Amino acid sequence: MNAPSSTSLEERIIALIAAQGPISVAQYMTLALHDAKGGYYATRQPFGAAGDFMTAPEISQMFGEMLGLWCVQVWHDQGQPRHKRLVELGPGRGTMMADALRAAKVAPEFLLGLDVVLVESSPALQKAQAEKLKDSGAAIRWAPHFDDSMADRPLFLLANEFFDAMPVRQYVKTERGWCERMVVTKNGALDFALAPTPTPHAAIAASRAGAPDGGIYESAPASTALAEAIARIVAEKGGGALLLDYGYGENPGDYGETLQAVGGHRFADVLADPGENDLSAHVDFAAIAGAARHGGAAVYGPRAQGEFLADLGITGRAEQLMKTNPAAAQNLFSAVERLIGPDQMGNLFKAMALLPPSAAKPPGF
Ligand code: SAH
Secondary structure, eight states: OOOOTTSOHHHHHHHHHHHHOOEEHHHHHHHHHHOTTTOHHHHOOOBSTTSSBOOHHHHOHHHHHHHHHHHHHHHHHTTOOSSOEEEEESOTTSHHHHHHHHHGGGSHHHHTTOEEEEEOSOHHHHHHHHHHTTTSOSOEEEESSOOGGGOSSOEEEEEESOGGGSOOEEEEEETTEEEEEEEEEETTEEEEEEOSSOOOOHHHHHHTTTOOTTOEEEEOHHHHHHHHHHHHHHHHHOEEEEEEEEEEOSSOTTSOOOOEEEETTEEEOTTSSTTTSEEEOOEEHHHHHHHHHHTTOEEEEEEEHHHHHHHHTHHHHHHHHHHHOGGGHHHHHHHHHHHHOIIIIITTEEEEEEEOTTSOOOTTO
16 A cells, blocks of 8 residues: 555555455454554553553453463473473563563572563554563563464463454355455445355354354454464473463354454444554454364363462462552452452453473463
8 A cells, every 4th residue: 555654544444445345354453453554553552541441460460470370380390391481472561471570480490591572563562561571680572473483492371362352254144155244435434244255164154053144253363373383382392371361162152243342441333443442352262272272282271260360379369468568458359359250350251271282280270
């Protein structure tokens, strides 16, 4: 696209569709989130009370601490390999990594020679993360995406609310078969339309035979490819990956769409003002598990985040923190409740772990 830089992202997407034809929902999502000039992650600081949404690590330091200790335990169970890498996908403000590294100090040998890599596509967020982690004591580097350069040693990988930002393609069940939902222009604005011919997608038809007319199936090719790549490294070199996200577990949901736009803590129209709102979709953990098994890893979960954190001992950690700072007791109580309460993040959010098939069961599962 050769549009001048003052053109809005929406205008550039409309020009792209005029030139190229309808684009997939996944391509729209990629542009709205990652376009270098107008994409949501590329241009804003979305997290926290002042931002668009609140994530678990921003609710309490206990979340990142539990995850750091999880890595230490898995490393310990696998004979404490000396050369190892700790990777976080989509670290946001860097809060979770800061808390994880601090907690991991209980095992100084884990931190010794640890290669820490933050996978972050947004230069603005990379900067925020560097600032947050400048006193962490760890040697940290950044990569714009996960790739095979991380295949040379045991891999410990954490990802919170990363897979929900992976672009989804949507297919709608019609009388003529599953048709892909595309983004088109109508009267000068962005709109949805079904592809006129069905997608020859035997796998959808077979696994979603019970879907009603109008039922929607979302697939996230980038998620499954990534899960398989991570699983391959973990299975071959050791380590463990822990993925936390909101999504559905064993069953494919109710065939409704889950793609959503959120801005300023409110839902917005997915196609309105691309780049202004966060776009995300429920994570299909069954699809991720299938891809990870194909990559050779053993899969644990998905398990409700609340049960997972409770098993790891988050309540005990809260009590410990209350003792050193009684004035914070009320805040600590409510943070634990938000993270593990079934009506809060405890049930909707799930944890899934990928380990080498020969490794012991990881904590929390
Ligand atoms: N884990 C953080 C932030 C979640 S938001 C938290 O829990 O608070 C998603 C994060 O992933 C952001 O940092 C975003 O910039 C990054 N991100 C999203 N898609 C990405 C991609 N395809 N490649 C690299 N980073 C991505």
